[in-house]
Amino acid sequence: MYKELLLAVTVSIDTYIAAAAYCNSGIKIPPLSAAVINLICAAVLGISLGISGMLGHFLSAGICRTAGMLVIIAIGLLTILKSFARTLAKRVEQKGELSVKLGKSPLAVKLYLDDTAADIDHSKILTSGEAAALALASSLDSAAMGLSSGFSYISPFAASCLTFLCGAAAVWAGTVTGKKYPPLAVISHG
Numbered sequence: 001m002y003k004e005l006l007l008a009v010t011v012s013i014d015t016y017i018a019a020a021a022y023c024n025s026g027i028k029i030p031p032l033s034a035a036v037i038n039l040i041c042a043a044v045l046g047i048s049l050g051i052s053g054m055l056g057h058f059l060s061a062g063i064c065r066t067a068g069m070l071v072i073i074a075i076g077l078l079t080i081l082k083s084f085a086r087t088l089a090k091r092v093e094q095k096g097e098l099s100v101k102l103g104k105s106p107l108a109v110k111l112y113l114d115d116t117a118a119d120i121d122h123s124k125i126l127t128s129g130e131a132a133a134l135a136l137a138s139s140l141d142s143a144a145m146g147l148s149s150g151f152s153y154i155s156p157f158a159a160s161c162l163t164f165l166c167g168a169a170a171v172w173a174g175t176v177t178g179k180k181y182p183p184l185a186v187i188s189h190g
Contacts, residue, residue: 001158007149008159008165008167011045011166012166012169012170015038015041015167015171016170016171019172033128036132037134037167038164038171041138042163042167044143045145046159047146048142049146050156052148052149067147075148078140
């Protein structure tokens with residue numbers, strides 16, 4: 001059960017940072033929206049763990065370990081690239097409007113670079129629909145972690161349940177942190 005808990009805590013870190021950034025920006029996350037975020041993140045993790053577990057029956061342990069290692073390295077590189085992209089986007093946006101489009105909607109790119117962009121209606125309250133968009137945009141990490149961890153005989157159900165609970169705690173802690181320590185939330189988010 002410790003593997004499931006460790007995985008749940010790890011994938012909930014982004015939720016904590018996003019909640020702190022939202023609170024720091026004056027955006028409230030109602031309980032229903034928090035539940036939507038946590039449910040989607042838990043479901044994505046559970047599904048990816050299940051897929052990974054099924055693949056583990058057909059692939060050798062060496063291939064599974066190598067695949068897991070490559071996915072973890074890729075997550076690290078994506079996190080570094082995300083940080084560079086956020087820094088670049090902030091610098092470009094200070095000079096003028098930043099507009100990046102993939103297909104017909106720039107929302108996914110904007111959400112990936114700036115979690116607070118999910119407040120589409122600028123109401124300062126994250127609706128359940130906006131929460132779903134945020135959760136889907138930030139579930140890439142959960143999916144990658146699930147795919148790389150499923151080879152480790154982790155229970156998808158237990159990991160999903162623990163992710164939901166850890167995510168709820170992360171939203172609460174992020175909200176408290178964002179209210180109490182605004183400069184810390186800005187530093188850790190960007």
